[in-house]
Amino acid sequence: MQTADLSRVMKALGKNKYVLLVLALGLLLLLLPRTATEDGTAEGAAVAFSTGEGNDLDTSGIPLDTESVRLAALLSQIEGVGEATVLLSAAGAVVVCAGAESPSVRLNVTNAVSAYTGLGSDKITVMKLQNETGGNQK
Numbered sequence: 001m002q003t004a005d006l007s008r009v010m011k012a013l014g015k016n017k018y019v020l021l022v023l024a025l026g027l028l029l030l031l032l033p034r035t036a037t038e039d040g041t042a043e044g045a046a047v048a049f050s051t052g053e054g055n056d057l058d059t060s061g062i063p064l065d066t067e068s069v070r071l072a073a074l075l076s077q078i079e080g081v082g083e084a085t086v087l088l089s090a091a092g093a094v095v096v097c098a099g100a101e102s103p104s105v106r107l108n109v110t111n112a113v114s115a116y117t118g119l120g121s122d123k124i125t126v127m128k129l130q131n132e133t134g135g136n137q138k
Helices: 002-013 015-031 062-077 104-115
Strands: 086-087 091-096 124-129
Touching: 002 015, 062 086, 062 091, 062 104, 086 104, 091 104, 104 124
Parallel strands: 091 124
Antiparallel strands: 086 091
């Protein structure tokens, strides 16, 4: 009796059974947990948000000023960058570095910031660090 019921249901579904199967698999994928890295944070890009109260945090709860310092230290190690300062916000990132006159350095810095923050290149600005005499070198 149950086999007959199952056959009627399958026949009634017709071509729609494949659509339902795909939907069921999609729901199953949504329910699967995200994998975590060794430090307990979820894999993926770190996206920053602003509380508007001076307590700006990234998604792992680390203050943005700490992340800015960490990112600046990393960027300073890229060939040609030199000294770097980073300002991160939910709207984008600004990097001021000594080697910004070089297009390849700007590209490398933009790619590194994008990989670290998940921001698109249109949200990242790389600018030349002012020289010690107060003006930009030409």
